[in-house]
Amino acid sequence: MKKALITGANKGIGFETARQLLQQGFYVYLGSRDIAKGLEAVETLRAERLTQVEFVALDVTDDNSVQAARRAIGQTTVSLDVLINNAGINGGSPYTALEANSSQFMATFDTNVIGAARVTQAFIDLLRKSPEPRIVNVSTSVGSLALQSDPNWPAYSVAKYAVYSASxxxxxxxxxxxxYELRDTAFKVNAVCPGYTSTDFTFHHGGKVAVAGNRIVRYALIDQNGPSGKFFSEETNPETGTIPW
Incomplete structure (x- = not known):
């Protein structure tokens, strides 16, 4: 049975991704910094008869929490097949480059960038023991420099969230x-935009969470002929999914 760790998986897209991987026969470690919400999420999945799921307390901004999660998971498995760095925050308002304060930048980068690096480094040894390791970093088309600088991009005038986009x-x-560093291995590493989705993150505006989860799962399941080091947004480019950095 393949095993996956998903950060920030107690709700929204992370939770739906967990559900879909469970439906694919995975054992899922559901990471959440909120213990009560994480346990509740696990119980919800088990009530759906998706029982191969385990809660893991995991705050991606805390070195001790990440190391504790690594020890906990290491006690139950010798390998990890999929890591989905899903945990993220939007930085809060004000959203503009001239008004956002330093605390907003620090907190957002700590979660969205450093947190992903922190978790990846902690679990890379377990991932290396998988015959087909996959890492999906949950990104967004809003983080594309090319699109953000293109006046013809449909979201050009509305997707200007300086802190979140920069992170x-x-x-x-x-x-x-x-x-690049894993190019000569069996790893596949990609950035995936799940699309504008109706969750707490977007104040419940946007598309269906099931569609977003499926977009992430697709790149967690790619075979050895699949891409690596690419940036995908099927919402932005339905034909190939690839978008410019």
Whole structure:
């Protein structure tokens, strides 16, 4: 049975991704910094007869929490097949480059970029023991430098969230470097935009969470002929899914 760890999986897209991987026969470690909500999420899935799921307390901004999660998971498995770095925050308002304060930038980068790196480094040894390890960094088309600078992009005038966009652009760069460093291995590492989705994150505006979860799961399941080091947004480019950095 393949095993996956998903960060920030107690609700929204992370939770739906957990559900869909469970339906694919995975054993899922559901990471959540909120213990009560994480346990509740696990019980919800088990009530759906998706029983191969385990809650893991995991705050991606806390070194001790990440190391504790690594020890806990390491006690139950010798390998990990999929890591989905899903945990993220939008930085809060004000959203503009001239008004957002330093605390917003620090907190958002700590979660969205450093958190992903922190978790990846902690679990890379377990991932290396999988015959087909996959890492999906949940990104967004809003983090594309090319699109953000293109006046013809449909979201050009509305997707200007300076802190969030900057953090996801940085996550994209981390993805490129991670894929490069693992280029001669069985790893596949990609950045995936789930699309504008109706969750707490978007104040419940946007598309269906099931569609978003499926977009992430697709790249968690790619075979050895699949891509690595790429940036995908099927919402932005329905034909190939690839979008410019």
């Amino acid at each position: 996801k652009a940085a996550l994209n760069m981390y993805t490129i470097h991670l894929a």
